[in-house]
Amino acid sequence: MKFSFRPVEGAFYDLFTQAANNLVKGTELLNELALPGVDVQSVSDRLTDVEHDSDQITHDLYKKINSTFITPFDREDIYSLGSQLDDVMDHLEAVGNLLYLYGLTELPSLPREMHELVDVLDQQAKITADAMPRLRAMKGLEEYWIEINRLENEGDRSYRMLLVRLFSGEYDALTVLKMKEVADELEAACDAFEHVANTVETIAVKES
């Protein structure tokens, strides 16, 4: 590892890592929804708790930006990265909330493509959490953003096939509309992970 001339501002890296670890908790909760006999309201409530944690982390990050004279990279980029990690969590929470509010988990089963999308999100969350500590040395990040983009493409395909199924006539119009809302939040979460990766790429381009 090269010696860093940048001021050691570990707190920023810690906050990014905490925020990303929270996203892993979020996708793990979504995975629980697939288990038989799960208490959907409880999962939805715990997602809301994790989302509040994320808000607190984002808030701490913003305060840190305001109170720090020299930041490890551009203030605006720290700000973007923080708010984009927060955006992912908002979409994850929305998925759990909507499944509960619309009573969709009372259906015999959710479409297979929804589970595929949750699985993509889970992988994205894990490699994002792995990548955040590597921001410090600005090393090994390219593989991270390439993989996030690959997963986003995979998510896009699952989303598209999910819509084909929803519009196939298998479900009534109102159920289709409800599932479409959930599908859109799942896809927005996939995209939001990509926005995080794009910002990491922008930071790395500037620093290189």
Added chain:
Amino acid sequence: MKFSFRPVEGAFYDLFTQAANNLVKGTELLNELALPGVDVQSVSDRLTDVEHDSDQITHDLYKKINSTFITPFDREDIYSLGSQLDDVMDHLEAVGNLLYLYGLTELPSLPREMHELVDVLDQQAKITADAMPRLRAMKGLEEYWIEINRLENEGDRSYRMLLVRLFSGEYDALTVLKMKEVADELEAACDAFEHVANTVETIAVKES
């Protein structure tokens, strides 16, 4: 008030204030739609007029950016703030237009949650209009963006409960689809006010 070393470029603050005052006119017109026996086409037309005013203000702002050597803060931020104020107006106009185009005001009544969302927008417009003149001294802005974010969360909850009602079976599928379009524009307007507040926060962070 501290003495400002920034060049006095009052015209920028005036244009931001005018743009925000126009948003207040916009939300007041949306409020008129709730009145019994209202002429919906007339309200929709007046919204379009207000939107044209906003376009002109945005245009004047861009010309001002181009013709001014020293701007009170970063050109790009002035540009963002102007275009984001304009975005809010686009969504407000869309709400009025769609209600008219889809004939939704012919229903016995619109869902209560729609009125709640218009009320949130009205509050957001008023505190945004109050905050714009404070950009000059960069004081008292934190309470503004905190309140906008709180209102945006309130709007999110109303939006979510609105969808639950729309998908409850109370309305036929086509009416649901029409109302969903209006609901999405209302929610996008709430978000757009938050984008304005985020840009104000970014500017304040840079200047602090």
Added chain:
Amino acid sequence: MKFSFRPVEGAFYDLFTQAANNLVKGTELLNELALPGVDVQSVSDRLTDVEHDSDQITHDLYKKINSTFITPFDREDIYSLGSQLDDVMDHLEAVGNLLYLYGLTELPSLPREMHELVDVLDQQAKITADAMPRLRAMKGLEEYWIEINRLENEGDRSYRMLLVRLFSGEYDALTVLKMKEVADELEAACDAFEHVANTVETIAVKES
């Protein structure tokens, strides 16, 4: 033409021009879908090929940004412009794919407003492709972004009238939902052309 003091970095302009020319190919393929007896799967596949070309161009552009010491304008703006041109193509591809996947071309005819939107996109693509080489001298760009904005407004009107027709009761609910997805991608493509134009305007403002 004024003598340019900017380092001659023709490769960037070439890549932007190639990306924009690809968008013209994309809208021409969408126009083919209106022809009687067209092989929809073949058009959809060719759109996917053009989209892969665009991905490669974007990738080359990013590599060029990383390996070039002095860029003709801000790295971040080159980056934005490249990714926004890529976004347009993603939406064009989505239109073709969805029309095929949902079997919508098997309908007796698509709504007239859809053809209007494709026509708007075709005009936007052509003037974008014309404008890209003019980035080099930073001349004659204002008329380009004004015209893109005018076309975007025209597209907005067509989109709105398309929704009025879709919700009129002429089609069943599932067909409406499928067409709505296509309509949203068409409208997103119109918007995406405007984002490209806005970035060109931002660059021109900075350079002026």
